[in-house]
Amino acid sequence: MLVVFVLCPALSRAQNLAPVADAGLSRYAAADPVQLDGTGSYDPDSSGIVTYEWRQMSGPSVTITNANTATPTIWGLRTDAHGRTVPGPFIQTDAIQECEFELVVSDGELTSLPDTVKVVIVPYFGATTLQQENPPFDPDKPTFIYFGGGDCVTGYTGQPWNGGPGWTSAANVIGFPDGYTPDTGGGARTYYKYGDLIITYLSAVAPDYRQAMQTSGWSTGGQPAIDVGVRLNLTYKDARYAVNRVTFLDATPYCRDYSESIRSFLASSVDGEQCWIDNYVGATTVFHPSVLNVASSLTHPNVPAWYLNSLTGSDMNQFSKGVVAGAYWSVVGPGKNLHLASTPGAQTYNFRWNGGASSGNMDFYNKSLYPGRLPEPVSLLVWCYPWLYDDDPNGVVLTCSESENAVGYQLLSGSDPYNVAGYNIVSDSNSRPAITAAMLPSSDTWWTVRVRDAHGSTIYADPIRLDSLSALGPIPTELVDFNRDFKVDMQDFSELARHWRQYDPSVDIIPAPNGDGVVDVKDLAILLECWLKEVLPVDLIAHWKLDETEGTIAHDSISNKNGNLNGNPIWQPAGGAVLGALQLDGTDDYVSTPFVLNPADGAFSVYAWVKQGAPGQSIISQTGTLGASWLLADSAGCLMTYLRSPRRGAQPLVSEFVITDGDWHHIYLVWDGAYRSLYADGVEVKKDLTDQGGLTGADGGLHFGTGSSLAVGSFWTGLIDEIKIYEQAVAP
Secondary structure, eight states, X not given: OOOOOOOOHHHHSOOOOOOBOOOOOOEEESSSOEEOOXXXXXXXXXXXXXXXXXXXXXXXXXXXXSTTSSSOEEEEEEEOTTSOEEEEOOOOOSSOEEEEEEEEEEOSSOBOOOEEEEEEEOOOOTTOOOEESSOSOOTTSOEEEEEOOBSSSSBOSSOOOOOOHHHHTTSEEEEOTTOOOOOSSSSSOOOTHHHHHHHHHHHHHOTTOOSOEEEEEEGGGHHHHHHHHHIIIIIIOOGGGOOOEEEEESOOTXXXXXXXXXXXXXXXXXXXXXXXXXXXXXXXXXXXXXXXXXXXOOOTTHHHHHHHHTTTOTTTSOOGGGOOOGGGGSTTSTTTTEEOOOOTTOOOEEEXXXXXXXXXEEEESOTTTOOOOOOOOOOEXXXXXXXXXXXXXXXXXXXXXXXXXXXXXXXXXXXXXXXXXXXXXXXXXXXOOEEEGGGSXXXXXXXXXXXXXXTSOEEEOOOEEOSOGGGOOBOOGGGTOTTOSSSOSHHHHHHHHHHHHHHOTTOOOOSOTTSSSOOSHHHHHHHHHHHHHHTOOOOEEEEEOOOOSSSSEEOBTTTOOOEEEESOOEEETTOSSSSOEEEEESSSOXXXXXXXXXXXXXXXXXXXXXXXXXXXXXXXXXXXXXXXXXXXXXXTSEEEEOOOOSSTTOOOEEEEEEOOSSSOEEXXXXXXXXXXXEEETTEEEEEOSSOOOOOOOOOSEEEESSOTTOOTTOSOEEEEEEEEEESSOOOO
């Protein structure tokens, strides 16, 4: 017998694949050495990388230590006392120097193709220093850079931003406590070396930085503020460290004619990220074209004080129909995604602040000449109701709330959450989108909505990842469970049909919209989708879930009207009616938010969960003109509202439902434009008997857990959770 063995190596072992080298991101250096990062290298067949080999390809001579590891260190060269060449600091010159390095990796059998990376040695900037006011640097926060005043040439020492927790909790704040001096050399006075200093610092603390950066300068500081933007954007052109907004704080032409600097910065876009400037002036009105100009009668030192306060001041950060400025549009404000239109030769957005450094109001400077109103911040709303569609992706709807002053809406998709400028346009119309998942491209995973105003300014929503239905939340109950029995059934179809007829009596609801002749929950899905596209009657404009576990910010998940914690409220991650909640001590704890709505403007609803509390304590109140408590406990602990008509003799609305008994209660105030209604735990507990004719207006922000004037005895003692505000009458 002849036995033949045939050896098949390809079947005995999977084919070996060559590894892939990844030399990492480019780095910026001054004198100190830098470490490269090849840890992104990998082997497709998971056999593992055995060796790393780095070598220099070009640039001034340097030395590499640990060149056979994933993370070598690059040094300059110096000569020691014995005449030997040893590692040392980089030798900076008056020019940018680039060193290129190559990485090759091996799995022991196969070698990768080479990958390269650069180390950029910035020009010598002397003893110039910077200081972060709130170390350590957080790569997940934006960066705010501040230059104080000076004598038109040199910056004074000891001028920190001192923005308080509102700024330091939301951004990396960088200043120059030792002042600043101009670059050496002839020609026009510049401060480009501070751009070199900043990019070196950021490269060391955040090699893969992707957040927004803003420079600001008061008086003399306007010069380095804009020069840093020009230097980083036009010289280095690195999207990681690009500046897309510059803020002038009474930086008048007394020190410099800014015309050319402004033109250069506005033309310095990196990767399509639009650059823009806001300009705040005091007694001297100096406006510039293509920027946001804000005049005031503030004294020179009070202009930066006003901007600092504008982050949290109730009079300063209201949208006010698009006439708003200050920190509202900063990298930490609700309008952080604004891209101001470039209008060469024209002053489109010119406003005026009427008031002092901490209170007042914003108005047009001259509405007939400068009519521009800015577009309202927008949020992408992603709703999923799989119980209607049996997990069919058609159940996902992308839309948004109306954005005031918007004339167009674009739904955008892309693969990089930090490069919205490169996104693809999926839909473009003059009304808000209502796009189902079946209509969406499958290649991109990040989505946003961008709106534009009549002058070309745009603002976009923070991108949302949509690569999996598991990442989506359910459609808000208020949009599906119309009769509030916590289940979706035929009664909800009847309720939706009734609401639709109220909206448009001429509409004849087809009994079975899906055409099968049977009225069932599938018809609710069809009808709801049409409702979303045509009417969208329920407008959720703010939602504070109060599910945070730490920090001093209560985040608004709808429109970025984030609240600031005051006193020392305690987060209760597992103690809420829905997930977490906020515990208030009844002494000085409360949350303050920016302006949300004016009760005099029309119908609205407010929902909240509360537990404990005591008679006379307030749950939600509004500051500003004739502000009042929206929801509170009366002297007997019963649910009531102080919101009332401006008519003589108008009274608060008081129920007999006790909310201070120590149990959780879901409470609501619904105003339909004529009648107030109070609800508790799904039941109407009090309603007006007569048409109120309207409510008294208020123009301030909200307080959660205290009255509008912070009166002793009005502070809530207990838990508050899940605060929602609708710009419609949404009865439970």
